[in-house]
Structures are given as C-alpha cells and as structure tokens.
Amino acid sequence: MTALFNKLAVSPLPVPAQWYAIPLRLIVGYGFFAHGWAKLARGPDNFGGILNAMGMPMGDLLSWATVAVEIVGGLMILAGALVPLVTVPMIVVLLVAIFTVHLPNGFSSIKLMSYDASGAHFGQPGYETDLLYIAGLIALCIGGAGPLSVDARLRAKRDDTVASGMNSRPVARPAG
Amino acid sequence: MNGERRQRPTQSNWWALPLRAIIGFGFLFHGYAKLNHGPDKFGHILAGLHMPVPDLLAWLTTVTELSGGLAILTGTLVPLAALPMAFVLLVAIVTVHLPNGFDGIKLMGFAPDGTLKFGKPGFETDLAYLAGLAALALGGDSPLSVDRLLRRRIDSNHRQN
Numbered sequence: 352m353t354a355l356f357n358k359l360a361v362s363p364l365p366v367p368a369q370w371y372a373i374p375l376r377l378i379v380g381y382g383f384f385a386h387g388w389a390k391l392a393r394g395p396d397n398f399g400g401i402l403n404a405m406g407m408p409m410g411d412l413l414s415w416a417t418v419a420v421e422i423v424g425g426l427m428i429l430a431g432a433l434v435p436l437v438t439v440p441m442i443v444v445l446l447v448a449i450f451t452v453h454l455p456n457g458f459s460s461i462k463l464m465s466y467d468a469s470g471a472h473f474g475q476p477g478y479e480t481d482l483l484y485i486a487g488l489i490a491l492c493i494g495g496a497g498p499l500s501v502d503a504r505l506r507a508k509r510d511d512t513v514a515s516g517m518n519s520r521p522v523a524r525p526a527g
Numbered sequence: 528m529n530g531e532r533r534q535r536p537t538q539s540n541w542w543a544l545p546l547r548a549i550i551g552f553g554f555l556f557h558g559y560a561k562l563n564h565g566p567d568k569f570g571h572i573l574a575g576l577h578m579p580v581p582d583l584l585a586w587l588t589t590v591t592e593l594s595g596g597l598a599i600l601t602g603t604l605v606p607l608a609a610l611p612m613a614f615v616l617l618v619a620i621v622t623v624h625l626p627n628g629f630d631g632i633k634l635m636g637f638a639p640d641g642t643l644k645f646g647k648p649g650f651e652t653d654l655a656y657l658a659g660l661a662a663l664a665l666g667g668d669s670p671l672s673v674d675r676l677l678r679r680r681i682d683s684n685h686r687q688n
Contacts, residue, residue, distance in 0.1 A: 363668060364606050480651065
C-alpha cells in the first residue's frame with residue numbers, strides 16, 4: 352500500500368517524464384490555431400474593425416499579423432517545431448490581449464454569475480486564460496517539446512553531428 | 528526495485544514552476560471567490576443547473592479548489608491532488624461549457640453602451656487547466672516542491688534497503 356502510494360501519489364508518475372509536453376502542446380497548439388482560424392473564417396476585417404474601434408494603431412495590419420501568429424504559431428507548437436522561437440510572438444499576442452482587453456476585468460476568465468431560464472450568465476472575461484497559455488509556452492521552452500516533435504529530431508541530429516566531430520563549432524550553443 | 532528512478536535525480540524541471548503558479552493560484556482564486564460570495568450562492572446556481580445535492584456539491588467544489596490549489600502551489604502529492612481537480616473541471620465542461628463550443632474568449636464586437644461584447648465561454652480554459660495538471664503529474668517533481676523532498680526520501684530509503 353505504501354509502495355503504491357509512493358509510486359502513484361508523489362510526482363512524477365512512473366512514465367517517461369518528457370511526455371509532460373504532449374498535453375501542453377495539444378491545448379496550446381490547438382487553442383492558438385482555433386482562434387486564428389476563427390478570425391480568418393469571420394474575415395480578418397471583422398477583427399481589424401474591432402481593433403480600430405479600440406483605438407489600436409494600424410488595426411488592419413495588426414489583425415493580419417495576429418491571425419498569422421495564431422495559425423502558424425499554433426501549428427508549430429503542435430509539431431513541436433522551434434518552440435522557443437515561435438513562443439516570442441505568441442507571448443506578445445497574449446500580452447497585448449491582456450493589456451488592451453482583459454486587465455480591467457480582473458483575473459477570472461470564467462465568471463458564472465447566475466443561471467436562469469435563458470441559461471448561464473457570465474461576467475466579462477479576465478486574463479486567466481492568457482496566463483495559462485503563457486505558462487504553458489514558457490514550460491515548453493524550458494522543459495523541451497517532448498517526444499514526436501521536430502525539435503527532438505533537430506536536437507538528435509545536432510548531437511549526432513557533434514558526436515561524430517563533423518561540426519567544428521559545436522557544443523553549448525543556445526537552443527535555436 | 529526502481530533503477531530508472533535512481534538515474535534521475537539531476538532533473539531540475541524548472542519548467543513546472545510557471546504552471547504550478549498559475550494553476551495553484553487559479554484554483555485558490557476560484558475557491559476563495561466562491562467562499563466569499565457565500566457557498567449558498569454557488570449552490571443556488573448548481574440547483575438551477577439541476578445538479579443533484581447542490582449544496583453538498585458547492586461545498587465539495589470549494590474545498591477541492593482551495594485544497595487542490597494549495598497542493599499544486601506547494602507541489603504536494605500532485606498526481607493525487609490532480610484527480611479531484613480534474614473531476615471538477617470535467618463536471619464544469621459537461622454541465623456548463625460544452626454547448627458553447629471550444630472558445631473560452633469570444634470577442635464578438637461592441638455592445639450598444641460601447642463596451643466590448645463577449646460570447647458565452649466554451650471549455651478552452653478548463654482544457655488548459657487539465658493539460659497543465661496532466662503535465663505536472665507526468666513530468667515530475669519540481670524545484671521548491673514537497674514532492675521533491677518526498678521523492679528524495681523514498682529514493683534514499685530504496686538505496687539503503
């Protein structure tokens with residue numbers, strides 16, 4: 352009983368630790384892709400109009416840039432490709448959303464206020480969801496993209512090259 | 528018995544700290560908010576949703592959110608604490624968010640009074656919490672956590688035997 356408790360109640364669970372990255376890549380990658388796709392489907396003019404009305408500069412350009420970052424970034428996180436690199440513009444998008452939209456609404460993204468015949472009523476969403484995405488992205492940058500990722504293949508290839516002495520300027524280069 | 532574990536004490540796992548911070552704080556925040564509104568209020572909402580024993584469920588949810596949030600913040604028995612937390616999230620998905628689709632944040636445009644208008648939130652935020660909890664349970668004991676202390680003690684006991 353104690354052995355079972357020690358094995359299953361104290362982290363980590365007895366599985367390869369790098370699998371931690373899979374659930375994070377799925378939700379972060381799919382989440383960004385879904386939001387980018389939704390903006391594209393409604394026409395980026397729609398989102399650009401909202402940005403212009405909020406008084407953002409160059410609303411149309413920003414709208415396209417956001418859609419591109421969300422779709423391309425989402426797909427690259429799903430594939431585990433160049434994660435630290437794509438994380439930068441993705442976090443910029445999240446920070447802009449926090450500071451221009453969500454900050455005055457406080458922390459909670461889900462504010463279940465009441466429930467009546469017309470269904471559930473919610474308050475204005477805060478920055479909770481944005482923070483979750485930021486934490487997930489930072490975790491993937493520090494901990495690695497895990498199995499089934501382009502980054503794992505690139506790193507294996509680089510380590511092979513270094514090991515076989517074909518690369519003259521190897522070792523300890525920062526992750527690309 | 529566990530040779531694989533003994534190879535592993537150098538794992539630093541700093542990646543887990545931002546996740547522990549947001550998940551722990553998030554659960555504490557929601558539990559504290561329910562306590563602050565008076566758990567009766569959340570019980571009434573649950574009754575409106577036709578949930579059975581709404582008052583008991585309201586209390587159980589509040590307790591799970593507060594104690595689970597603390598466990599994640601301190602990194603204590605994370606895989607065990609994650610189970611009731613995941614259950615709360617799944618119930619929220621099935622009873623409230625599922626009909627609203629995936630999107631947690633639906634920026635629709637402007638309301639007549641000039642404020643931004645949002646649609647009803649889907650299950651995105653719940654899924655993000657679930658993924659974070661799964662990552663913490665799978666990925667390991669992290670720095671500044673009770674689980675790391677426990678894991679060290681368990682491993683050294685194994686070595687002595």
